[in-house]
Amino acid sequence: MTKAKTRIGIAGIGGVGGFVGAPLAAYYAHNPDLEVVFICKGQTLKAIEEKGLIFRSEGQERVVKPDLTSDDPATIGVLDALFLTTKSYALAEVLHTYSDCIGENTLLVPLQNMVHAQEIIRNVLPTKGKVLExxxxxxxxxxxxxxxxxxxxxGKIVIGGDAAAAGWLVQAVTAAGVDLSFSEHIQQVLWQKFLFLSPVAALTTAYQKNFGELATAEELLEELEQMMLEVKELAATKGVTLTDENIATAKALLQKFPADAKTSLQLDFEQHNRNEKAFLIDYVLHKAAEAGIAVPAYEQVNKRISELYPVLS
Ligand SMILES: NC(=O)C1=CN([C@@H]2O[C@H](COP(=O)(O)OP(=O)(O)OC[C@H]3O[C@@H](n4cnc5c(N)ncnc54)[C@H](OP(=O)(O)O)[C@@H]3O)[C@@H](O)[C@H]2O)C=CC1
Ligand SMILES: CC(C)(CO)C(=O)C(=O)O
Known part of the structure; x- marks a missing residue:
């Protein structure tokens, strides 16, 4: 009897999905044992079907074609692993749509900028699949x-959860040249990233500043520190200890981005796109209220965003 192919899907072929999907599709092209599936829709599906995925990195361009590109759950079938790389607001919808592609043992790997992907996944799929945050x-x-x-x-990915279940995926993905590692402390890793991203996304949006402008605005850096302290307090209620050193590291990270770059939250608001505020800012406000924690800096920044963009926030 021939062994069934291992099947890795990537749902959402945008910035992150393309970054993960391109090396996987290139490395496993025509592989007898492993199949790569791009799950995408509309114009993206049409473009990739016609021309392949065009991926540019470090001055080089390559065109890759996965084994299958589709938006149809029946054609896609059951997957062994599924990277979830849509924006946070599309995560629940994608899980509903592709529920039949997720079996008991399908590894679900959300890579969104948020700390509660597991909660969202389990709201949609209470028991199916194994979540690797x-x-x-x-x-x-x-x-x-x-x-x-x-x-x-x-370009570093960190995942965590059931180490035994994740082993084959870590091996298969790293073999393709993707820097993916397993952490025994994934909650710590997620909150450390959130400690940087949530306040920085909020402040850049509220004050319409790019990375360089935020990094040199004294009064905003004080507000940044205050917001980070509020995240630290919230993290503690989830059993995650963020240290002053973590805060210093997060603040220093600001300098590592090109001065003229903007966060995607700021860009989405400016361009009147759907945005991830619910996951980056509102989440902090709601969870802090539930835990009885005061978050005045978050409240002030949220108020400013609501005044600036009354329709979008
Ligand atoms: N971009 C980055 O550098 C980083 C992003 N992140 C986080 O990663 C997540 C993804 O961001 P990013 O890659 O930038 O987002 P993009 O908007 O570039 O990509 C998301 C993709 O998901 C697709 N999509 C949405 N709904 C569906 C659906 N129902 N079926 C199939 N595809 C769908 C979109 O397709 P369509 O365009 O057709 O709607 C789009 O191509 C976000 O949470 C972001 O905060 C984290 C680190 C860095
Ligand atoms: C800051 C950046 C580009 C990198 O993680 C990001 O994720 C965002 O702007 O949402």
């Missing part, structure tokens, strides 16, 4: 449907 350190953007540009950052 994760995050990615990269700047990679969709520049057109089916065209993704890796602009910087280490």
């Amino acid at each position: 994760g995050c990615i350190y990269v700047v990679s953007n969709k520049v057109a449907p089916g065209v993704v540009e890796h602009r910087g950052g280490p």
Whole structure:
């Protein structure tokens, strides 16, 4: 009897999905044992079917074609692992749509910028699949449907959860040249990233400042520190200890981005796109209220965003 192929899906071929999917599809092209499936829709699906995924990184461009590109759950079938790389607001919808592609043992790997992907996944799929929470350190953007540009950052993925279940995936993905590692302390990793991203995304949006402008605005840096302290207090209620050193590291990270770069939250508000505020800011406000923690800096920044963008927030 022939052994069934191992099947890895990537749902959402934008900045992050393209960054993860391109090396996987290239490395496993025509592989007898492992199949890579791009799950995408509309213009992106059409572009990749016609021309392949165009992926640019470090001055080089390559065109990759996965074994299958589809938006149809029946055609896709059951997957052994599924990277979830849509924006946070589309996560629940994707899980509903592709529920039939998720079996009891399918590894679900959310890479969104948030700390509660597991909660969202379990709301939609109470028992199906095995959740490996994760995050990615990269700047990679969709520049057109089916065209993704890796602009910087280490491109490092960290996942965690059931180590025994994750073993084969870590091996398969790293073999393709993707920097993916397993952490026994994934909650710590997720909150450490959130400690940077949530306040920085909020402040850049509220004050319409890019990374460089925020890094040199004394009064905003004080507000940044205050917001980080509020995240630290909230993390503690979840059993995660963030230290003053973590805060110093998060603040220093601000200098590592190109001065003229903007956070995607700021860009989404400016461009009147749907945005991830619910996951980056509102989450902190709600959970702090539930835990009885005061978060005045978050409240002030949230108020400013609501005044600036009354329709979008
Ligand atoms: N970009 C980055 O550098 C980083 C992003 N992140 C986080 O990663 C997540 C993804 O961000 P990013 O890659 O930038 O987002 P993008 O908007 O570039 O990509 C998301 C992709 O998901 C697709 N999508 C949405 N709904 C569906 C669906 N139902 N079925 C199939 N595909 C779907 C979108 O397709 P369509 O365009 O057709 O709607 C789009 O191509 C976010 O949470 C972000 O905060 C984290 C670190 C870095
Ligand atoms: C800061 C950045 C580009 C890198 O992680 C990001 O994730 C965002 O702006 O949402």
